[in-house]
Amino acid sequence: MPIQTVNPATGELIRSFPELTPDEIEEKLALAHRVAPVWRATPIEQRCEVVRRAGQILERRKQDYGRIMTLEMGKPIASAIAEAVKCATVCAYYAEHAPQFLADEPVAAKNERSFVAFEPLGVVLAVMPWNFPFWQVMRFAAPALCAGNVGLLKHASNVPECALALEQLFEEAGAPGGVFQTLLIGSGAVEGVLSDPRVAAATLTGSEGAGRSVASIAGQHIKKTVLELGGSDPFIVMPSADLDAAVQTAVTARTINNGQSCIAAKRFIVHDSIADRFIERFVERMRSLVVGDPMDEHTNIGPLATAQIRDDLHDQVLRSVNAGARLMLGGAPRGGAGYYYEPTVLADVPRHAAAMREETFGPVAAIARARDVDEAIAIANDTPFGLGAAAWTRDANEIERFARGLAAGCVFINGMVASDARFPFGGVKASGYGRELSGFGIREFVNIKSIRIFAER
Numbered sequence: 001m002p003i004q005t006v007n008p009a010t011g012e013l014i015r016s017f018p019e020l021t022p023d024e025i026e027e028k029l030a031l032a033h034r035v036a037p038v039w040r041a042t043p044i045e046q047r048c049e050v051v052r053r054a055g056q057i058l059e060r061r062k063q064d065y066g067r068i069m070t071l072e073m074g075k076p077i078a079s080a081i082a083e084a085v086k087c088a089t090v091c092a093y094y095a096e097h098a099p100q101f102l103a104d105e106p107v108a109a110k111n112e113r114s115f116v117a118f119e120p121l122g123v124v125l126a127v128m129p130w131n132f133p134f135w136q137v138m139r140f141a142a143p144a145l146c147a148g149n150v151g152l153l154k155h156a157s158n159v160p161e162c163a164l165a166l167e168q169l170f171e172e173a174g175a176p177g178g179v180f181q182t183l184l185i186g187s188g189a190v191e192g193v194l195s196d197p198r199v200a201a202a203t204l205t206g207s208e209g210a211g212r213s214v215a216s217i218a219g220q221h222i223k224k225t226v227l228e229l230g231g232s233d234p235f236i237v238m239p240s241a242d243l244d245a246a247v248q249t250a251v252t253a254r255t256i257n258n259g260q261s262c263i264a265a266k267r268f269i270v271h272d273s274i275a276d277r278f279i280e281r282f283v284e285r286m287r288s289l290v291v292g293d294p295m296d297e298h299t300n301i302g303p304l305a306t307a308q309i310r311d312d313l314h315d316q317v318l319r320s321v322n323a324g325a326r327l328m329l330g331g332a333p334r335g336g337a338g339y340y341y342e343p344t345v346l347a348d349v350p351r352h353a354a355a356m357r358e359e360t361f362g363p364v365a366a367i368a369r370a371r372d373v374d375e376a377i378a379i380a381n382d383t384p385f386g387l388g389a390a391a392w393t394r395d396a397n398e399i400e401r402f403a404r405g406l407a408a409g410c411v412f413i414n415g416m417v418a419s420d421a422r423f424p425f426g427g428v429k430a431s432g433y434g435r436e437l438s439g440f441g442i443r444e445f446v447n448i449k450s451i452r453i454f455a456e457r
């Protein structure tokens, strides 16, 4: 993919960026390697202070950052501004808690002073996606930098302005040169960087294919990875649920970020006895969404990020209808400029259909029916993915069964799956491994070191 900013609302090419040459990549790697020991030796309170300042800048400039995100990938401007604010929150969170998360942990033992220490790994490569172009990066960078690691960002090729703004953010926050650098490179150059001995580890947020590729390169070189990959989250609705609240949340959960979120609810599994009412109300709400210019504050759904994503989504809808799904709403790209796709509802989608088996990245909802809790859980878990899951019910027994029975990194009961700095985030199965956020996230890229000092005999 060429590295360029294309406005997805119009299809207009705004700016192209040359890829870094091998010499330029080498310069950046050398700088990262040089600064890593300096940053590691900087007291954690000072490192946290840099991250805290980055958060303050994000809050102050949220409007500017929001506009860059919307211009490059098309999310509604209000969500883009909210994303900048959420990034500020994760900075404040780690600036406050990192010293305690990484404090030595004493281990009681006779005749020795023993403890576990948490030391940075060094240079960490972050391969990141365009869908939350600030948030995905910051939820890696804030804990990694607090922990004393140095970051190299290879961002998605369609969000170079976001990538450069993030590099500048850390510079302005007072990080020494090289502590956080953006590499404007294509995916083909990732192998060279990752296999370089100066790079200690990698984190990738993106598709399953990219995850497989990066993990296998890292495996060849025995380097730690965290993978945050795709999802096809179920959203289950049982008869005791507040149907109006469930429908309202279901529509938001499906269409947030123009439907391009890993934790968007993608498969709606509804109890037979309420399925017809659910479908009717769901279609009504989806129809009322405002699709249009993402820079307009009244827009609910902007364009998809690229023409390819729109075309892939349409192909999944056509294949699902061919497999027997009933098309209740939408089902086509919008004519005219930009990469818009109509809000789409598919009902009675068979389990083998594309919309149930694959990740749909856009405003397309697949609805299926279930006879009881067992069948709802079986359909929900019948997916290669396992990122998030939601279930709506007021029945205490059902709540317990869903909470424990759904195979995912998180389960939300009577709510919508969302990330939160205080809770670990990540998946099982093809959704990846490792965790971001909370105390678990900051310990992914550290050497968990046992230190045992024996009394002299």
Ligand code: NAP
Pocket: 001, 127, 128, 129, 130, 131, 132, 136, 154, 155, 156, 157, 158, 185, 186, 187, 188, 190, 191, 205, 206, 207, 208, 209, 210, 211, 213, 214, 227, 228, 229, 230, 231, 261, 262, 263, 359, 387, 427, 431, 432
């Ligand atoms: P993508 O195409 O996999 O790209 C993600 C990043 O990986 C980009 O920087 C991309 O670079 C790079 N890349 C792609 N193929 C690669 C390869 N073979 N080797 C090395 N790098 C490679 O994904 P996307 O379309 O940007 O993002 C959408 C996906 O991310 C969805 O599946 C979504 O569910 C997932 N996601 C997951 C989470 C989570 O936390 N689990 C969060 C957000 C998104 P180029 O742009 O240069 O190709």
